[in-house]
Amino acid sequence: xxxxxxxxxxxxxxxxxxxxxxxxxxxxxxxxxxxxxxxxxxxxxxxxxxxxxxxxxxxxxxxxxxxxxxxxxxxxxxxxxxxxxxxxxxxxxxxxxxxxxxxxxxxxxxxxxxxxxxxxxxxxxxxxxxxxxxxxxxxxxxxxxxxxxxxxxxxxxxxxxxxxxxxxxxxxxxxxxxxxxxxxxxxxxxxxxxxxxxxxxxxxxxxxxxxxxxxxxxxxxxxxxxxxxxxxxxxxxxxxxxxxxxxxxxxxxxxxxxxxxxxxxxxxxxxxxxxxxxxxxxxxxxxxxxxxxxxxxxxxxxxxxxxxxxxxxxxxxxxxxxxxxxxxxxxxxxxxxxxxxxxxxxxxxxxxxxxxxxxxxxxxxxxxxxxxxxxxxxxxxxxxxxxxxxxxxxxxxx
Numbered sequence: 001x002x003x004x005x006x007x008x009x010x011x012x013x014x015x016x017x018x019x020x021x022x023x024x025x026x027x028x029x030x031x032x033x034x035x036x037x038x039x040x041x042x043x044x045x046x047x048x049x050x051x052x053x054x055x056x057x058x059x060x061x062x063x064x065x066x067x068x069x070x071x072x073x074x075x076x077x078x079x080x081x082x083x084x085x086x087x088x089x090x091x092x093x094x095x096x097x098x099x100x101x102x103x104x105x106x107x108x109x110x111x112x113x114x115x116x117x118x119x120x121x122x123x124x125x126x127x128x129x130x131x132x133x134x135x136x137x138x139x140x141x142x143x144x145x146x147x148x149x150x151x152x153x154x155x156x157x158x159x160x161x162x163x164x165x166x167x168x169x170x171x172x173x174x175x176x177x178x179x180x181x182x183x184x185x186x187x188x189x190x191x192x193x194x195x196x197x198x199x200x201x202x203x204x205x206x207x208x209x210x211x212x213x214x215x216x217x218x219x220x221x222x223x224x225x226x227x228x229x230x231x232x233x234x235x236x237x238x239x240x241x242x243x244x245x246x247x248x249x250x251x252x253x254x255x256x257x258x259x260x261x262x263x264x265x266x267x268x269x270x271x272x273x274x275x276x277x278x279x280x281x282x283x284x285x286x287x288x289x290x291x292x293x294x295x296x297x298x299x300x301x302x303x304x305x306x307x308x309x310x311x312x313x314x315x316x317x318x319x320x321x322x323x324x325x326x327x328x329x330x331x332x333x334x335x336x337x338x339x340x341x342x343x344x345x346x347x348x349x350x351x352x353x354x355x356x357x358x359x360x361x362x363x364x365x366x367x368x369x370x371x372x373x374x375x376x377x378x379x380x381x382x383x384x385x386x387x388x389x390x391x392x393x394x395x396x397x398x
Contacts, residue, residue, distance in 0.1 A: 075346035078291055078390060079106060079166060082284045084204070086164040087113040088149050088195070089172055091353040092126035093133055098347040100139050108140035110281060112157055114147035125357030150194030153202060163283040165204045169195060170293045170342075175355035185302050192308050193331060196290065200332050200393045203288030209337055209392055289392050290334065293342045295370070296387040309334040309391045334391035342386035344370050 079085060079099075085106065087096055096113035099106050113136060115122050122145060123130050133143050144157045149169060153160045174191045178184040290309075294300045312331040344350055344367040352367050370385050 075343055076340040077346065083165045084110045084163060084281055084283050085166045085168060086158060088167065088169045090115045092129040093136060094349060094351045095170055095347060096136050097132050098350045100136065100141055101349060111141040112144065113141065114144045116147060117145065119145040126353055150198055152198045158202060160201060162202055162204050163281065164202050165284050165286055165288045166291060167199050167203065168291045172292065173355040181299055185299055188303055189308060192303065192305055193312060196309055196334065197331060199290050203393060204283045204286060206286040209287050209289065287392055289337060289390050291388055291390050293386060293388040295385060297385065305389055306336060310336055333394045335394055337390045337392050339387055339389045342388045
C-alpha cells in the first residue's frame with residue numbers, strides 16, 4: 001500500500017513538471033513571436049515614413065539627390081579664323097561689333113559690315129548705330145552704307161571678284177510695309193532671290209564643303225553632313241539639275257593639293273596677322289557660302305527660303321518701288337550644307353532691330369522678339385525662334 005502511494009506521487013510530480021515545462025516553452029514561443037512581429041511592424045512603419053518624407057520634399061520642389069544636371073545646347077559658330085566675312089543689311093551694326101569682340105574676336109581686316117540705308121538715315125533710325133560704327137572702325141574693320149543686297153558688286157569695297165568666303169544676311173526684310181500677307185511674302189521672296197543671284201560672283205572658289213564618304217568616295221548624305229558639321233539637316237532631295245555639277249571646276253583639285261593649299265594659306269594669314277605685317281584682305285582658298293537667318297515662325301516660314309535657294313524659279317524677278325521687274329538669265333541654284341538654331345546668347349552685345357527702325361518705349365529691346373519659344377501653326381511641337389541656313393552655290397558646267 002505504501003509503495004503504491006509513493007508511485008502515484010512520483011507520477012503526479014512528473015506530470016506536473018512536464019506541464020510546467022510545456023507551459024514555459026509555450027510562453028517562450030509567444031514572447032519570441034511577439035518580439036519578431038513588433039520589429040517587422042516598426043520596419044514597415046519606417047519605410048512608410050521615409051516614402052512620405054520623399055514625397056514631401058518633391059512637393060516642395062526639391063530635386064532628388066540623383067537628378068542629372070541639365071546641360072545647355074552647344075552654339076553653332078559658322079566662321080573660321082581665316083574667313084573673309086561680308087555682312088549685309090546690318091541695321092544698327094551690333095552683330096558686327098559682337099563678331100569683332102570676345103569671345104569671337106574675328107580679325108577686323110577680314111570683316112566688311114554694310115547697311116542698305118545711308119549713314120544719315122541709319123543714325124536716325126537706330127540711335128545706337130553711330131557708337132557701334134565708331135567701335136567697328138576703331139577696331140580696324142570697314143563699314144559701308146547704301147549697299148543694296150541685290151547689287152552688291154556695285155560697291156567698290158565689296159568688289160566684283162571672288163573674295164568673300166562668308167556672306168551673311170541676318171533677318172532680311174524688304175521693309176515695304178505691305179499689309180496684305182501674300183503680297184508681303186512675295187516681296188520678300190523677290191528680295192531673297194535677288195540677293196542669292198548677286199552672291200556667286202563674289203564668293204571664293206574652292207573644293208566643295210560637302211564631306212566625302214571615305215568608303216564610297218561620294219558626297220555624304222545630308223544627315224551625315226549635319227552630324228559632322230553640327231546643326232540639323234533639312235529634308236531635301238539632292239537630285240542634280242541638268243547643266244550643274246556638284247563642286248564646279250575646283251573639284252578637279254585632289255584632296256592632298258587642296259589640304260596643302262589650305263594649310264599654306266592659313267599659316268601665311270596667321271603669321272601676317274600676328275606680326276602685324278599686313279592688314280590687307282587675303283581670301284582663303286575655300287568654297288564660299290551664304291548664310292541667311294530668319295525668325296522660325298509664321299509668316300517668315302512661308303517665305304520658303306530653303307527652296308528659294310535649292311529649287312528657285314527659272315527666271316527671277318526683282319522688286320523696285322513695289323513693282324516686279326523681270327531680269328534676264330537663270331536664277332543660280334544652291335545646295336544646302338546645314339541649318340541650325342540662331343541663339344542671340346552666342347553673340348554678346350547683339351541687339352535685334354527691325355527694318356523700320358527703333359523707337360524708344362515702343363520697340364522691343366534685349367532681343368525679346370527673338371527669345372520667344374512656342375508651338376507654331378503647321379510646325380508641330382515647340383520650335384526655336386530663329387534659324388540659320390547655310391548654302392553653297394552649284395556652278396554651271398563648262
